[in-house]
Amino acid sequence: MNRLTARDLLDLVIDAGTWESWDTPPIPVATDSDYAEALLRAQEKTGLDESVLTGSASVRGRRVAIIVCEFGFLGGSIGVAAGERLVVAIRRATQEQLPLLALPTSGGTRMQEGTTAFLQMVKITAALIKHKEAHLPYIVYLRNPTTGGVFASWGSLGHVTIAEPGALVGFLGPRVFEALYNSPFPVGVQTAENLHEHGLIDAVRPPDQLAEIVDRALRIITSRRRGYSLPSDPCSYDCPPDTSAWESVVASRREDRPGIREVLLNSASDMLPLNGTGQGENDPGIMLALVRFGDMPCVLLGQDRRGQTAHSPLGPGALREARRGMRLAAELDLPLVTIIDTAGAALSKEAEEGGLAGEIARCIADMISLEVPTISLLLGQGTGGGALALIPADRVLAARHGWLSPLPPEGASAIMFHDITHAPEMAAGQGIRSFDLLTGGIVDRVIPEFPDAADESAAFCTRVGAVLHYELSVLSATDATERLITRTERIDRIGLVEASTAV
Incomplete structure (x- = not known):
């Protein structure tokens, strides 16, 4: 499967020329020399400073807040800096009363940062709860792959959840399962299509159809009548004989x-x-x-x-x-x-x-x-x-x-x-x-x-x-x-x- 970069996917989904980045330089985190070198290589490889991009853009004319992972940056993993960036963006979306579109692809939390990275999923979820309490839409598009803590937190909380065809989606990565249990994970379980069949995903659609789905969802969810001028009663006449x-x-x-x-x-x-x-x-x-x-x-x-x-x-x-x-x-x-x-x-x-x-x-x-x-x-x-x-x-x-x-x-x-x-x-x-x-x-x-x-x-x-x-x-x-x-x-x-x- 060809994997789109974060920027390629944004080009498919958003209206041209409408992207506004919300990102500021990543907050500093403790690193050893090996981790520092890995971060530098990831930055050089992707041209990004972290594994997530955040911002706002128009989708079919509607302004939407967007959070998107870049798998090429250390497997889209979430550490403290990426987690903080996501939280800040979600809170800004809530403050500005914007619908939120999440485009995760990730192997989960960043092993180099251990437990503090793992607990970022709690921070991100807390910010999302506030967003949902404000009655704001949250739409998720699960990309290949989405696993671990990302799927077990903000990847599974959408009002509407769509997935990329053939995407690997699951809690436990197959490589981890095989290492822990010395046997391969059953084939076909952690696929978007199987999860759809079992009622965990609303639809499986290719990336080039995502803008239409987002547009339709928001067209319905955010449609608010003004003035509530009542239509005429369509059935004011009597029913036929008993x-x-x-x-x-x-x-x-x-x-x-x-x-x-x-x-x-x-x-x-x-x-x-x-x-x-x-x-x-x-x-x-x-x-x-x-x-x-x-x-x-x-x-x-x-x-x-x-x-x-x-x-x-x-x-x-x-x-x-x-x-x-x-x-x-x-x-x-x-x-x-x-x-x-x-x-x-x-x-x-x-x-x-x-x-x-x-x-x-x-x-x-x-x-x-x-x-x-x-x-x-x-x-x-x-x-x-x-x-x-x-x-x-x-x-x-x-x-x-x-x-x-x-x-x-x-x-x-x-x-x-x-x-x-x-x-x-x-x-x-x-x-x-x-x-x-x-x-x-x-x-x-x-x-x-x-x-x-x-x-x-x-x-x-x-x-x-x-x-x-x-x-x-x-x-x-x-x-x-x-x-x-x-x-x-x-x-x-x-x-x-x-x-x-x-x-």
């Missing part, structure tokens, strides 16, 4: 019913898909993305029913990925939209041992306590704990044939009648359909289907997007304290409201 609960259950299970991917394809004005929990899990039953509906940005997490099968039901990993989305919304100060469309969470030994119940509980707790605006949409089936985990929100919407139930109606029938033939009766009696939820004050709005979303897929999805745009606009214009009080009150009213006039 239908039975069982008709909605059947409609929600149609193979050709549009799901989350069709909604995004037809209604999102911008989208950047993300991937996995960042902790080694990637569940096909959940989709996580940065999205704009109209001019309103949000973090979107939703259940993809086509990714949920008998062999791959919605498991605890999916809920951990959902919780990553909730954290992203909080850190980036973006509204959160959840889309519910699930036949139910996994019922298995693996799900129990993987902590499914605990993840449902933690999702509920996170949803209740999030300070950003939240919207939940019952797009189709809303069965059991998998649906419950994503339902608490400031505004709860439902498609006409969306429904919410502790079990599928067949399961409720089996409990009550020891058969499944009473499923339609149970669906009617449990009040699961969208109109029952509206009357009970659980749902705030029903989105029409004419007569069924599967029969008007594009039109229905466009309608959903318009409603989400409107509701996001309303919530974003609402005083935050008032909104949180209202959220608490709506939770307290569950089961106590006899009627609702919301449409």
